[in-house]
Amino acid sequence: MFSSSILAVAALFLIVSFLRQSLSSPLNRLPGPWFAKYTSLVLKWHEFRAQRTRYVHSLHLEYGPAVRIAPNEAAFASATAVKEIYCSGGSGYDKTEFYGLFKVYGRRTMFTTLNKEDHARRKRMLADRYANTNVVREPSLNGISERATRFIRRCCESSDGVVDLFVNLHSYAFDCVTHHLFHPYGADSLQSVKDEEIMREVAFDDSLQNRLLDYYNPTLHKLVGKFLYVFAKPRETPLADDFVLGSSAATDPAPFTLLDRLNGQKLDHLDIAAECLDHMAAGIDTTGDGLCFLMWELSQSASAGHQQRLRDELLANPGAPFDKLPFLDAIVMEGLRCFPPIPMSLPRYVPRGGREIDGFFLPEGTIVSSQAYSVHRIDTTAFPGPDVFRPERWLDQEGDAERRRLFFAFANGGRGCIGKHLALAEMKMLLRAVYSQFKTVPDVGMAHSDMEMSDQLISSRPLGQKCLLRFVPLGSGSSS
Numbered sequence: 001m002f003s004s005s006i007l008a009v010a011a012l013f014l015i016v017s018f019l020r021q022s023l024s025s026p027l028n029r030l031p032g033p034w035f036a037k038y039t040s041l042v043l044k045w046h047e048f049r050a051q052r053t054r055y056v057h058s059l060h061l062e063y064g065p066a067v068r069i070a071p072n073e074a075a076f077a078s079a080t081a082v083k084e085i086y087c088s089g090g091s092g093y094d095k096t097e098f099y100g101l102f103k104v105y106g107r108r109t110m111f112t113t114l115n116k117e118d119h120a121r122r123k124r125m126l127a128d129r130y131a132n133t134n135v136v137r138e139p140s141l142n143g144i145s146e147r148a149t150r151f152i153r154r155c156c157e158s159s160d161g162v163v164d165l166f167v168n169l170h171s172y173a174f175d176c177v178t179h180h181l182f183h184p185y186g187a188d189s190l191q192s193v194k195d196e197e198i199m200r201e202v203a204f205d206d207s208l209q210n211r212l213l214d215y216y217n218p219t220l221h222k223l224v225g226k227f228l229y230v231f232a233k234p235r236e237t238p239l240a241d242d243f244v245l246g247s248s249a250a251t252d253p254a255p256f257t258l259l260d261r262l263n264g265q266k267l268d269h270l271d272i273a274a275e276c277l278d279h280m281a282a283g284i285d286t287t288g289d290g291l292c293f294l295m296w297e298l299s300q301s302a303s304a305g306h307q308q309r310l311r312d313e314l315l316a317n318p319g320a321p322f323d324k325l326p327f328l329d330a331i332v333m334e335g336l337r338c339f340p341p342i343p344m345s346l347p348r349y350v351p352r353g354g355r356e357i358d359g360f361f362l363p364e365g366t367i368v369s370s371q372a373y374s375v376h377r378i379d380t381t382a383f384p385g386p387d388v389f390r391p392e393r394w395l396d397q398e399g400d401a402e403r404r405r406l407f408f409a410f411a412n413g414g415r416g417c418i419g420k421h422l423a424l425a426e427m428k429m430l431l432r433a434v435y436s437q438f439k440t441v442p443d444v445g446m447a448h449s450d451m452e453m454s455d456q457l458i459s460s461r462p463l464g465q466k467c468l469l470r471f472v473p474l475g476s477g478s479s480s
């Protein structure tokens with residue numbers, strides 16, 4: 001009797017302090033659903049269902065560009081918020097522990113360092129390898145061009161003209177990024193079945209739920225580890241791990257490669273391998289899925305005019321450098337705007353002393369983020385008809401600066417994508433190779449639901465994990 005009274009008083013005390021804390025939080029001024037004040041379970045539920053991006057976007061549509069999404073978490077979708085969170089002081093606010101999920105070989109890499117100082121130190125070691133001047137050097141560019149040619153060869157080998165872009169574009173991205181990391185020790189998955197296996201291990205990973213549980217509740221994850229394996233696989237990439245450990249041990253890589261730069265630093269082999277594996281993973285799904293969503297969109301009948309205009313530009317300028325073709329550039333920008341390969345929140349902590357973002361004061365330690373999917377859609381003055389794929393909008397001088405201020409596919413500031421120039425070169429060179437020789441249309445084996453966005457831990461891929469397109473050679477009668 002006595003002990004149950006103590007329990008009841010303790011429970012009442014806990015409930016009252018929880019309510020007091022919830023009701024007095026400075027975050028209460030932010031708009032958002034009522035339950036976000038009390039629990040993050042709804043947000044987590046959508047994360048576990050691979051639909052975090054769409055859920056957060058639906059909250060932006062309902063409540064505006066600033067929204068509370070959990071007791072200690074807020075999302076923002078304006079250019080001013082992006083500038084504050086990701087660019088203030090150069091590289092913005094510090095990353096949260098979420099990035100610990102991406103540690104490789106147990107080491108922290110540039111991407112997974114949490115504070116500015118560690119990040120800046122690592123970035124200084126390697127940034128020059130991703131400068132545009134290094135990417136457009138002949139040995140680097142020739143490598144991309146060769147891989148685009150191999151991609152076309154793979155397309156031509158298909159007896160019925162149907163190509164699974166999901167597989168082949170991931171192979172292309174894998175071969176290109178490892179060329180930049182390790183040449184001549186890169187992968188050749190467009191020609192070698194053994195290397196294709198490595199790519200498949202990375203691209204078809206299904207560890208989202210397992211890794212989320214490990215992050216949110218490591219104790220529960222340990223307890224149910226074996227049982228969990230049945231429906232939520234852990235991330236296991238032994239082939240990729242071995243490939244990178246082997247390639248990164250080379251002492252004579254080409255001078256333009258990342259490995260060449262890292263070999264000259266005070267890093268042990270495991271640190272070098274971890275950094276390289278991280279960049280390899282960062283460069284496969286992003287470029288592969290970005291191209292995949294874009295080419296699917298270009299193949300729809302509503303995009304026939306865009307495909308034709310692109311083809312006209314390419315055929316009229318066969319010798320032009322890939323980065324001097326305005327409509328090709330507009331196509332890539334619009335593809336990355338509509339289908340950003342990393343569409344979701346990039347979480348950061350509000351620094352000591354708290355900060356004001358878009359008129360709302362946020363205490364230190366609050367998790368804040370922006371997601372490209374929403375930043376690219378919420379401002380309908382900058383992007384009228386935001387869900388419509390309309391490359392021409394990038395050719396219009398009026399409003400150009402504002403559109404570019406809102407472009408967040410590669411994030412922004414000092415922690416934005418270091419591989420941006422490499423990715424753009426890969427995307428443009430592949431599109432040029434394809435659309436100067438083929439017209440593409442969807443295969444009948446595809447349903448639109450196959451191409452729905454399915455969130456992974458940080459990037460997003462087509463739900464069906466396939467993208468069947470029919471490649472029709474130009475001049476074969478069915479194209480101009």
Ligand code: HEM
Nearest residue numbers: 110111279282283286287342346410411415417418419423
């Ligand atoms: C279309 C292709 C790509 C897109 C859309 C993209 C997007 C992004 C984004 C949004 C970030 C910031 C992530 C965050 O703050 O959590 C990022 C970081 C990064 N990306 Fe990319 N990426 C692409 C291709 C590549 C490629 C080809 C590489 C090649 C190595 C690469 C390497 C990296 C690295 C190393 C970082 C971490 C940078 C840092 O922490 O300073 N990315 N990328």
